[in-house]
Amino acid sequence: MILRTSHSSPFGRKVKLLAIHCGLMGRIHVEPANTRNPDDSFHTQNPLGKIPVLVLDSGVCIFDSHVICEYLDSLNQGTKLFPQGPERWGALTLAALSDGLMEASLLQVYEKRYRPENKQFEGWIKMQANKVSNGLEVLENNIPQIEQSPHIGHLGLACALGYLDFRFNGNWRKKYTNLEEWLKQFSNLVPAYSATLPTD
Amino acid sequence: MILRTSHSSPFGRKVKLLAIHCGLMGRIHVEPANTRNPDDSFHTQNPLGKIPVLVLDSGVCIFDSHVICEYLDSLNQGTKLFPQGPERWGALTLAALSDGLMEASLLQVYEKRYRPENKQFEGWIKMQANKVSNGLEVLENNIPQIEQSPHIGHLGLACALGYLDFRFNGNWRKKYTNLEEWLKQFSNLVPAYSATLPTD
Numbered sequence: 363m364i365l366r367t368s369h370s371s372p373f374g375r376k377v378k379l380l381a382i383h384c385g386l387m388g389r390i391h392v393e394p395a396n397t398r399n400p401d402d403s404f405h406t407q408n409p410l411g412k413i414p415v416l417v418l419d420s421g422v423c424i425f426d427s428h429v430i431c432e433y434l435d436s437l438n439q440g441t442k443l444f445p446q447g448p449e450r451w452g453a454l455t456l457a458a459l460s461d462g463l464m465e466a467s468l469l470q471v472y473e474k475r476y477r478p479e480n481k482q483f484e485g486w487i488k489m490q491a492n493k494v495s496n497g498l499e500v501l502e503n504n505i506p507q508i509e510q511s512p513h514i515g516h517l518g519l520a521c522a523l524g525y526l527d528f529r530f531n532g533n534w535r536k537k538y539t540n541l542e543e544w545l546k547q548f549s550n551l552v553p554a555y556s557a558t559l560p561t562d
Numbered sequence: 563m564i565l566r567t568s569h570s571s572p573f574g575r576k577v578k579l580l581a582i583h584c585g586l587m588g589r590i591h592v593e594p595a596n597t598r599n600p601d602d603s604f605h606t607q608n609p610l611g612k613i614p615v616l617v618l619d620s621g622v623c624i625f626d627s628h629v630i631c632e633y634l635d636s637l638n639q640g641t642k643l644f645p646q647g648p649e650r651w652g653a654l655t656l657a658a659l660s661d662g663l664m665e666a667s668l669l670q671v672y673e674k675r676y677r678p679e680n681k682q683f684e685g686w687i688k689m690q691a692n693k694v695s696n697g698l699e700v701l702e703n704n705i706p707q708i709e710q711s712p713h714i715g716h717l718g719l720a721c722a723l724g725y726l727d728f729r730f731n732g733n734w735r736k737k738y739t740n741l742e743e744w745l746k747q748f749s750n751l752v753p754a755y756s757a758t759l760p761t762d
Contacts, residue, residue: 409696410662424651426658428628433651451624451633458626464612481683496609532565 365430366404367414369561372464372525374414380431382554384438390416425502428457431514443514456515457504459497465521468492471529492547493539494526495532502538512552520548520555528560566595566604567614569761572615572664572725573627573735580718582754584638590616596678608661628657631714656706656715659697663722666693671729694726696732702738703741712752720755728760 365381367374381387393402395413407415407522408422416424416433424433445453469490473482501519508516523545526534535542549555565581567574570704581587595604595613607615607623610627616624616633624633645653669690673682701719708716723745726734735742 404735405696408659409700410659410666410693412662412694415581422652424655426662429651429654429658451629452622454629454632455624458629459610462612462626466610476686476689477683481681481686483677483681483757486681489676493610496605496611 363419364417364505365390365414366417367392368397369415371397372467372521372528372560375524375560376427376517376520376521377414377416377430378558379521379552379554380443380514381434382557383512383517383552384434384443385438386434386437389437394508409510412472419561428461428514431517435514438480441511443512443517445513449513453513453515456513457518459501460515460518460522463494463497464518464525466490466497467522467525467529469518498534498538498541504541505540505544508548508551512548514561517552520545520552524555524560563590563619564617565590565592565614566594566607566617567592568597568726571613572667572721572728572760573661575724575758575760576627576631576717576721576759577614577616579721579752579754580643581634582757583712583717583752584634584640584643586634586637589637628661628714631717635714641711643712643717645713649713653713653715656713657718659701660715660718660722663694663697664710664718666690666697666724667725667729683701695712698734698738698741702740705740705744708748708751712748716748717723717752719750720745724755724760 365374365377367377378387378392381390394399395415396402397404397411397413404413404415405411407417408425412426413431414427415424416425416430424430432444435442443451469488469515473487473490506515506519523534523541526532565574565577567577576588578592581590595615596602597604597611597613604613604615605611608625610625612626612726614625614627614630616630618624624630632644635642644650667690670687673687673690706715706719723734723741726732
């Protein structure tokens with residue numbers, strides 16, 4: 363399988379984190395995608411022009427990161443990260459919340475990346491930043507405990523916080539100390555977290 | 563169960579479409595969410611401030627639309643819309659592509675809704691419009707045939723096309739005639755489509 367992603371994508375990191383954690387990374391060849399190059403082939407692998415994309419040996423392309431993670435988890439011989447019982451819905455909702463935190467963070471980054479300075483709008487940045495802080499506030503007061511082993515929601519949250527470290531100087535750590543402690547515990551439990559730190 | 567959504571949300575429409583199609587609508591009370599009101603309670607039900615949100619009788623909140631659809635499908639006594647076999651990945655990738663089409667469409671609408679005119683940027687609108695046209699181009703040449711019964715990917719695609727009708731004057735119909743024919747067939751097969759047309 364070929365995974366098209368970048369070194370900085372939080373969604374790509376989530377996939378790599380799951381793949382390493384499940385012992386599947388040996389079956390995956392990571393082929394860097396250059397999101398700023400309109401001619402990069404990942405645009406034909408996902409017409410939305412979004413990474414990550416997983417290209418199966420058959421040539422079939424699977425996306426988005428949530429679907430890739432669930433697909434890889436179906437190949438996982440160990441403890442599943444997508445629970446099948448009633449705990450599935452809490453795990454998937456936390457995963458969706460985490461994806462939303464990443465999206466709102468990315469939209470703030472995109473504001474500067476894809477617009478000339480005079481078209482950047484503080485109100486939009488603030489609206490996205492509020493989504494992030496509202497989400498962190500709820501999580502800070504309802505820390506998603508890891509019962510025996512982490513699930514997809516925990517992986518997503520770790521990647522969302524890691525992206526805030528990467529692009530927003532880790533300012534969240536000042537206010538959300540329960541979450542900071544949670545991330546420390548998570549990274550001790552899942553060594554792949556430290557092995558997938560984002561870079562430019 | 564309470565479904566928080568608006569009359570215009572394509573993601574909310576997808577949930578309603580699935581609920582009606584599966585005969586679950588009788589168990590759901592739809593409570594309109596006003597996305598322009600910062601004090602609307604859906605902001606506490608989903609800290610990302612996004613709809614739809616499904617509030618279970620226990621008070622637990624489930625989101626995003628993909629997770630809600632999968633949850634409702636778990637209650638569905640009829641043919642499942644989330645396939646369990648190898649066809650799952652194609653269905654989920656089509657669902658993700660359709661969600662991406664809706665997101666790129668919404669970002670174009672948001673450009674005008676959430677920014678003063680002098681902060682709107684044609685380059686960003688074009689970037690999102692290109693995601694939509696690239697996606698439609700791929701689908702036009704690879705029509706996602708409905709084998710016996712529709713799956714979640716088909717429902718998503720129908721809602722994405724319906725949103726283009728609603729907010730972009732159905733201009734897609736001029737160029738993508740295979741997709742237009744597909745939507746006609748879909749709406750004949752799934753009467754809930756006509757029963758959930760978006761309104762402001």
